[in-house]
Amino acid sequence: VLGLALxxxxxxxxSLDEPFPLRNQLPFNLLFLDQTPRGAALQPAGTMRFEAHxxxxxxxxxxxxxIALYRADHFATFDGRVTEPILQAVAAGTASRSAFxxxxxxxxxxxxxxxxxxxxxxxxxxxxxxxxxGGIFDSTIxxxxxxxxxxxxGRPGFARNRFVAGYVGDGDAFLVDxxxxxxxxxxxxxxLRSAVLRxxxxxxxxxxxxxxxxxxxxPDHLAGSGSADYGLSLAASRRMGRHTLHGGYAxxxxxxxxxxxxxxxxxxxxxFATYAFSATPRMTLIGQILRSSGAFPFRAGSDLGRVAxxxxxxxxxxxREGRTFQWAIIENLDxxxxxxxxxxxxxxxxxxxxxARSADGD
Numbered sequence: 314v315l316g317l318a319l320x321x322x323x324x325x326x327x328s329l330d331e332p333f334p335l336r337n338q339l340p341f342n343l344l345f346l347d348q349t350p351r352g353a354a355l356q357p358a359g360t361m362r363f364e365a366h367x368x369x370x371x372x373x374x375x376x377x378x379x380i381a382l383y384r385a386d387h388f389a390t391f392d393g394r395v396t397e398p399i400l401q402a403v404a405a406g407t408a409s410r411s412a413f414x415x416x417x418x419x420x421x422x423x424x425x426x427x428x429x430x431x432x433x434x435x436x437x438x439x440x441x442x443x444x445x446x447g448g449i450f451d452s453t454i455x456x457x458x459x460x461x462x463x464x465x466x467g468r469p470g471f472a473r474n475r476f477v478a479g480y481v482g483d484g485d486a487f488l489v490d491x492x493x494x495x496x497x498x499x500x501x502x503x504x505l506r507s508a509v510l511r512x513x514x515x516x517x518x519x520x521x522x523x524x525x526x527x528x529x530x531x532p533d534h535l536a537g538s539g540s541a542d543y544g545l546s547l548a549a550s551r552r553m554g555r556h557t558l559h560g561g562y563a564x565x566x567x568x569x570x571x572x573x574x575x576x577x578x579x580x581x582x583x584x585f586a587t588y589a590f591s592a593t594p595r596m597t598l599i600g601q602i603l604r605s606s607g608a609f610p611f612r613a614g615s616d617l618g619r620v621a622x623x624x625x626x627x628x629x630x631x632x633r634e635g636r637t638f639q640w641a642i643i644e645n646l647d648x649x650x651x652x653x654x655x656x657x658x659x660x661x662x663x664x665x666x667x668x669a670r671s672a673d674g675d
Contacts (some may be wrong), residue, residue: 327363328354328664329597329631330557330589333641334659337427337583337621338370338480338650340419340445342607346502346526348564349423350585350601351438353518353550353559354430355508363488364425366660370643370653371450372419373468373620376412378612379403380467383600393472395486397479409612411482414473417492418448421499425662433508441499443536449473466650476480476581478535485573487612489535496598497536501527509547517551526563532571533666541567544581560589567608595632599641607651622646625658635664 324541332350336343382403383391391399395414402519404412411558411625422442427434451473458465459473504527524544530537544565551558565581583605604622611618627641 329629331599332559332587333599333625333658334366335625336577338368338653338656340415344420345567345581345608346524346544347581347583348524348544348563351548352560353520353548355506356427356435356618358429361665362427362431362662365660367420368656368658369420369424370656371448372452372653374650375414376403378407379412379414383470384467387470395477399487399593400479400481401486407614413480413617415478417476418446420444423610424462434611437504437507439502442496443499444496445535447476449474470516480573484575485655487572488538497534499530500537501529502550502594517549520548522546539571542567555591557589561585576621577608577610581608582606595630597629599627599629616650619649619651621649621652623652
């Protein structure tokens with residue numbers, strides 16, 4: 314073990330200590346721009362990196378009054394199913410005159426490409442694919458909560474393994490009862506990143522980015538917002554031997570939401586902190602905390618506009634040919650329901666160009 318720890322990492326392996334490209338996975342938040350965490354390192358000039366990653370998460374979030382109603386009913390009248398008239402009745406009794414529900418499982422696959430333009434400039438593109446389903450893990454999560462005596466968030470009062478997404482308020486109302494159907498392409502994001510500061514001595518590397526989300530996804534399939542969003546972000550990285558620290562801040566300005574155009578959306582803000590430890594030349598252990606606020610206003614009795622806090626723990630593995638594989642388990646860190654109960658992240662990437670060569674020229 315000591316011998317492995319003292320080995321020098323091969324060329325191209327620096328990417329092993331990058332942050333996980335994980336964003337908040339609440340299905341409503343996935344409709345808007347939210348730049349994924351990135352380290353401050355840029356793609357070397359004349360090289361390309363292609364990445365595919367998948368996050369699969371089970372989510373339950375609803376207005377407090379709706380949860381209280383179904384907890385008391387316990388399948389006696391509603392059979393655990395939510396309809397638009399019920400959602401409207403609940404909204405009429407709240408101070409904000411609004412109510413919502415999100416119940417189901419969502420898979421988001423992202424195809425990314427990063428292109429080194431110069432030594433201080435890179436361009437990137439992300440193409441997401443989304444799949445909303447009723448899922449299969451509701452009963453497993455309920456048993457997990459009971460076994461560890463954890464709060465269940467009101468989940469047992471609702472029908473199992475069904476996809477429901479609805480919102481009533483601000484003059485808008487809709488309810489999607491059942492999966493929208495199949496895999497849907499989401500909103501494409503274009504990004505331009507530039508080096509601001511090259512780390513010297515004890516100073517970190519610092520990179521700034523500007524992003525633009527195109528309205529290419531179908532709002533009716535919950536695959537896009539229907540409008541363009543814009544965003545800015547900063548990322549800092551500091552390497553200290555086998556230890557690497559990353560941190561970043563992102564701000565996004567959303568357009569309107571076609572399904573509920575009168576909802577008063579606000580700016581999306583997110584911060585992340587990542588610690589990476591190079592356990593071996595080919596494997597890095599990674600822990601990451603993500604704090605994010607979506608586009609929705611904060612309202613009493615609703616977690617939709619609360620700040621979300623979640624953690625991802627996993628590893629990234631590298632190979633000589635410039636390919637890597639990464640995985641992580643995602644879990645919420647607070648009692649708010651706008652974070653995943655549990656999620657799985659998988660991904661891999663491929664380097665093309667001089668940076669992908671190994672020490673022996675392969």
